[in-house]
Amino acid sequence: AEGRDMQVNIEPAAHPDGTTVDIQDLFFNTPARRKFLRTEKTEFTHIDEVIKRIALSRFEVGFQLNHNGKSVRMFPQALSEKQQLQRLAKICGGGFAEQASTIDAVDGDFHLTGWLVPPEHCRHQGDIQYFFVNGRMMRDKLLSHAVRQAYEKYLPNERVPTFVLYFELPSEQVDVNVHPAKHEVRFHRQRQVHDFILTRIEQALMQLVATDSPQSAVTHQHHYGSQERPSGPTSFPSGRASGGSVLGERKASGSLLPNAARVQNSISSGQPQTEPGAVKSEENWRVLTVFNGVYALIRNEQNLAWLNLAKVHTECVAQKLVQQLQDGLNGQPLLVPVAINLANLPGPASQWPQQELNQCGVVYQCQREQVIIEQMPEMLRQGNVVSGFTELLKLLTEGAETEALASWLAQFAGLESYSITQAEHWLIQWRSQLFEAPDVLQRLPLPGERHAQ
Secondary structure (H helix, E strand, C coil), rough: CCCHHHHEEECCCCCCCCCCCCCEEEEEEEHHHHHHCCCCHHHHHHHHHHHHHHHHHHCCCCCCECCCEEEEEEEEECCCCCHHHHHHHHHHHHHHHHHHHEEEECCCCEEEEEEEECCHHHHCCCCEEEEEEECCCCCCCHHHHHHHHCCCCCCCCCCCCCCEEEEEECHHHHHHCCCCCCCCCCCCCCHHHHHHHHHHHHHHHHHHHHHCCCCCCCCCCCEEEEECCCCCCEEEEEEEECCCCCCEEEEECCCCCCCCCCCCCCCCCCCCCCCCCCCCCCCEEEEEEECCCCEEEEEECEEEEEEHHHHHHHHHHHHHHHHHHHHHCEEEEEEEEEEHHHHCCECCCCEEEHHHHHCCCCCCEEEEHHHHEEEEEHHCCCHHHHHHHHHHHHHHHHCHHHHHHHHHHCCCCCCCCCCCHHHHHHHHHHHHHHHCCCCCCEEEEEHHHHHCC
């Protein structure tokens, strides 16, 4: 309809309980229709996908989609665990419902639930990647990066992460008015959100891979939760099904199971050779608390220790920087170029190691008696650019080795304080990269050990 024909007269009408939405000529006045929505089939595909997303976000509501007088989608109200899994199978496929394992993690105001598919069963295309924030479907770069980074070391070639995830946080901590279609959001605590999602999914996948290993005799009862959550049924966050639980556990045969006890957040790894009396890597470590923002108190079945998070962080960054410096470090442009008096810098500009500076991601221009810094390495960009450039130039002029340069740059990547979520992330990194480093872990004597020595 166009012009005056678009006016609607509202009149009372008989109708059963509930709401019926009758949509006709939805894309008639859409400018993009001429270019992207040329056929009715394409239009219906978009409508069908929207219904799927809504059905995944509101299990307590039943949905029926009719097209050309025929019922195309029928999603009855799903309050029980069995009903929820049936809806999941209809939308994502029976294979997803059989293979997927649940995740349930909480840290303060953050709550992550949903289903993760084991890496070896992930799809070759990203058509089943649903991420909901406070009940709204999102395709956000930060969230996608966290999930992709958690999967990357387990995922076979040419496969992509396959998941349905729900992230809940206070509404005042997220801005939904970023994208016109509301597909992207801006979190007020982006780093904490990214680290929370990354760490929790890493823990779930690590335990899942260990459970699926041929050497493991553990029955397949995948239900990954945070240590803070009490055991019991896992319920949807507010706004989704209030009478059921998000469950997807399975036996080795692939059949779905009812709710089972939640297993602890264990982390498995290989077994490197260690000195007698050293802490064994196969034991499951977990974070108890963080002291002074830098030291994580960690424990397993037999040991208690302090983990220096700042050292782990900087050492892991330094290891990556060694390779990046050899290949060429990517710098970041400064929002406002910084001018430095040449008299305050070592040596004449003509003798500066320009190639090495460019290798570090530095871009500058010399103008009369000043040097204009336009780009710096990421870890130096947020700090004092003048002192950072001066010290970097001094190190390069003195011929610093790549390892020394990487260690110096890495110290700027550390944080003043680490949260529990960040501590759990760096605990995983320590176990995988720095387990044999002697200066990051301090074992604490247990009761009775001091007298026995």
